[in-house]
Amino acid sequence: MNAAFLKKSLRLLAELGVLLALYLLGGLLAGWLDWPIPGGVIGMALLLMVFATGWVKPATLQLGAGLLMAEMLLFFIPALMSLLDYGTLLRDEGWRILLVIGVSTLLVMLVTAFTVEWVCRWSMRHDA
Numbered sequence: 001m002n003a004a005f006l007k008k009s010l011r012l013l014a015e016l017g018v019l020l021a022l023y024l025l026g027g028l029l030a031g032w033l034d035w036p037i038p039g040g041v042i043g044m045a046l047l048l049m050v051f052a053t054g055w056v057k058p059a060t061l062q063l064g065a066g067l068l069m070a071e072m073l074l075f076f077i078p079a080l081m082s083l084l085d086y087g088t089l090l091r092d093e094g095w096r097i098l099l100v101i102g103v104s105t106l107l108v109m110l111v112t113a114f115t116v117e118w119v120c121r122w123s124m125r126h127d128a
Contacts (some may be wrong), residue, residue, distance in 0.1 A: 008063070011063055012063050012064055012067065014064075015060070015061045015062075015063050015064025015065070016064040016067070016068075018056070018061060018064070019047075019061060019064050019065065019068070022043045022046045022047050022050070023039065023040060023043040024039075024043075025042075025043060025046060026039040026040060026041070026042035026043025026046055027040070027042075027043070029042050029046075030042050
């Protein structure tokens with residue numbers, strides 16, 4: 001077995017372990033605090049805090065996050081399969097559902113773009 005392959009595999013497992021631990025911690029916090037926020041979202045907030053405090057650099061988890069992003073479609077297969085149970089709903093109300101999805105996606109993209117623009121301008125003013 002190649003030493004480089006073994007080293008990369010161990011690093012991948014460690015990174016996935018850190019990401020899984022943050023996800024599970026978020027789930028525990030959501031249960032303990034009885035918040036209506038999903039544990040995965042709280043886990044992402046914890047990840048952001050870890051990055052913001054400098055405890056972990058984003059590049060440190062790049063290999064594990066890259067693997068999860070590459071296999072993202074696998075995480076959506078159960079949700080897509082559940083749509084088969086609601087065929088009549090989709091036939092009757094599908095256009096409304098698609099309209100809500102389209103409008104909400106557009107709003108999220110616009111808010112994100114304006115927020116990034118505002119943060120960039122604010123950052124440039126404070127750096128000058």
